[in-house]
Amino acid sequence: MLLTIRHDIRYRYAAPVTYSIQQFRVTPASGAAQIVRHWHVEAPGKLDATRDAYGNALHTLVLTKPHNEIHVSVAGEVETEALSDGRLFDEAGPIPLEHFTCATPLTLPDAAIRELAHRVSALDTPASLVALTERIGERVRYRNEPASAAGTAAQALASGFGDARDLAHLMLACCRARGVPARCVSGYVDADGHDVAMHAWTDVWVEHGWVSVDAAQAGFAGERHCRLAVARDYEAAAPVRGSRVGGKEEALTVHVSIDAQPDQ
Structure with missing residues (x-):
């Protein structure tokens, strides 16, 4: 594409x-x-x-x-290239993977997040990551409006709605609550003619590689996504x-x- x-x-x-x-x-x-x-x-x-x-x-x-x-x-x-099962086939990057298991103020898990994170038996395959995005989508309604931003992952889960940043932060919080490295991605996404804005999604380290998933779309990131930056949360990757x-x-x-x- x-x-x-x-x-x-x-x-x-x-x-x-x-x-x-x-x-x-x-x-x-x-x-x-x-x-x-x-x-x-x-x-x-x-x-x-x-x-x-x-x-x-x-x-x-x-x-x-x-x-x-x-x-x-x-x-x-x-x-851009279509990603098979969201796999990037990129190197791990300059930062040790352990860094991406640590919570930030925006991704700090509470009891509700830990319960949500364990609604998927394991986070060790690309399919399990998509299953987690689906569980997130059942609890938090996506709104493509900056004014809808909840702030933190815990606030998004408690309120039941949020923008792409909130959903990415919630995905990060769930992964890290399970000890799985995950990083935030900022960038652009083609919305098939709909209003376009800055977007956020996540890379999760699974089976010796990064798998890119978009919680706002409950699926893998792919050829309609353009990556700009990665960090532990959106604040550090913000455009x-x-x-x-x-x-x-x-x-x-x-x-x-x-x-x-x-x-x-």
Whole structure:
């Protein structure tokens, strides 16, 4: 599948911002699941490029002159592959697997999460991971609306609804409650013409390899997914994070469009 992606991020402020720093994880990497044909990030200043501890491409933008707006434009093409049983066939990565068995504040399991995690007899095959996503879907209704975000995995389970980040965090919490390494993935997903936004799913270490599953879709991630970053939770893999001095009220507008074409 060939995914042509455009992602526009625009911040507007009620008063001038005197200093701001923004970090962007919006550049995909080529791997077993995808090949980046070309990719470009345009910003109102110099972007310093590096890689974070997880190996994700990281761009940092620092603006020191007063400004009322920041507009960042991302565009490119990625060729994706269908994944058999969600298997990535990528290396484990630079971080020890034990790191991905540790809970974070967003994925801390409570008694309800532990009970849900054990509704599947074992998490040792790709099919068992899909079964867990189905159990999650029975308890938490997916809403593709940022305002629906519950916050933590425990809050999502208690409220019964959440966005893709919440479902990914709940999947992470269940896996880690069973001692199974799991990491959060941020990226894009083609929604067959429906409203498109940033997405989140999980990689789980099973049978000596990563298996990529999307709890929001109760199935494997595949050729309609474009991977951007991985980390222990979405906060550390988020496409955009930053801070500023001044500006008062902030208005953030994000638009993502994806054109998906089958391989020729």
